[in-house]
Amino acid sequence: MDENTWRLQLIDGWRLHRGDLDLKMGLRQQRLIAALALLGPRPRPYLAGTLWPDSADTQASGNLRETIWTISRQLPGLLTRDNGRLELTEDLHIDVQELRRAMSGTTAAGGRCRVELLARGELLPGWYDDWVLYEQEQWRRQRLAALETVAEDMLSRGDAPGTMEAAHAALRIEPLHANAIRLVLRAHLEEGNHAGALGAYREFSSRMRTEFGAALPSDVTGLIRPLLIRSG
Template identity: 45%
Template sequence: MDGPGSQRWELKLLGFWQLKLDGQPVAVGIRQQRVIAALALLGARSRHSLSSLLWPDSSETQAAGNLRASVFHITHKLPSFLCASNDSLFLEPDVEVDFHRIRWLIADIQDSAATVAAGSADILHNADLLPDWYDDWVIFEQERLQQLRLDGLETLANYYLRMGALGRATEAAHAATSIEPLRESAQLILLRCHLEAGNNASATRAFIEFRGRLGRELGVRPSSRFAELLDPQPTSTPPSAESQYRLPRAGGAG
């Protein structure tokens, strides 16, 4: 628990970069932002590895100088925020980072989806990591978090589907497909949600849209797994692009 006079640091990396002290935004230079973001995402780092990561195109001497200047600004303008030893740097343990909270939420979902609060699908859907940053190390973390978000959303959708909560299941599946429209596993869950709710027209539209995008962007067709849901039409002639799959009739008949 915070004691009298203690400071509360909050670091936001999802959606956009922002640092707050006791609820008030704090202005931070872009170089200092990059140092802080790297330590928040990657944990404690040696000065040498951090300077090489952040300034890969600079000489070792120049990169080290850039880091020293940035650390000086942080330690003097943001007291009790950064721990700096002779060789290593890390954020104070009490700094609240939204990136960590989203990772904990995903871990809770994978452990037991039944324990997470309503609205978790919306939180995962909007958890883009530093979307306007294009450093290689940031892109790697963006892709890793996106994969975890997708796994979490699919787990939620499958759980709600089993529980018969079709509205929440559809919301989670829609969130996953909007993040990655070409992800077959998410599209299959979305189709199941529509079919379980009796929304055959919605399932048809979703599948046709997915099939078209898959063909345009990757030049491939949906896998055979969709046939289990959409029932391939029996015919003695090769099916056309529009008739390869048909939905089961009402009542589940083929």
């Protein structure tokens, strides 16, 4: 890796690298860098209010000013200013942005590679700021939708194992997501694995009753109703 290349990791925790160096920053500096990475360029008042919502405006502005000064001193070139807005250098590679670009091509070849990328961990785990919670939920929904798209594409190409891999990755994000369950059952049926379809259905059905006191959607049951009838 080029010694001048900046890389910011927000998946599975905050990390900043330049070349081979692992750069350590205080929590305030981490939060500002993460906010700019996720929200994009923003005016100073917006950032102060977002990062210090419980502080008076003057205190929040002071906190922001001190944080900017610390980053500029320790990591010169990482922050830039444009038309009154603060932003990160264009030379910074951000893992979330790279994964979002990968999502845009989920129906192309190389679906299994994308499954591996999309199945990766949570966004900034252990961070509970309101703006972070919103971004975490958006990221969860985007990953889930992209994995479903990959699974549907693989199923249409007759790749039942790949379909199950993507669907199970989606289920790790949302364990009883109806469409992911449908895809698992359809993949088993595509392979002619009736025992696997019945076993998966009964497991999902049991969990749905235990956790929510409800039945699986009727169209999910409809997928294997003939097997249920035959199995008695």
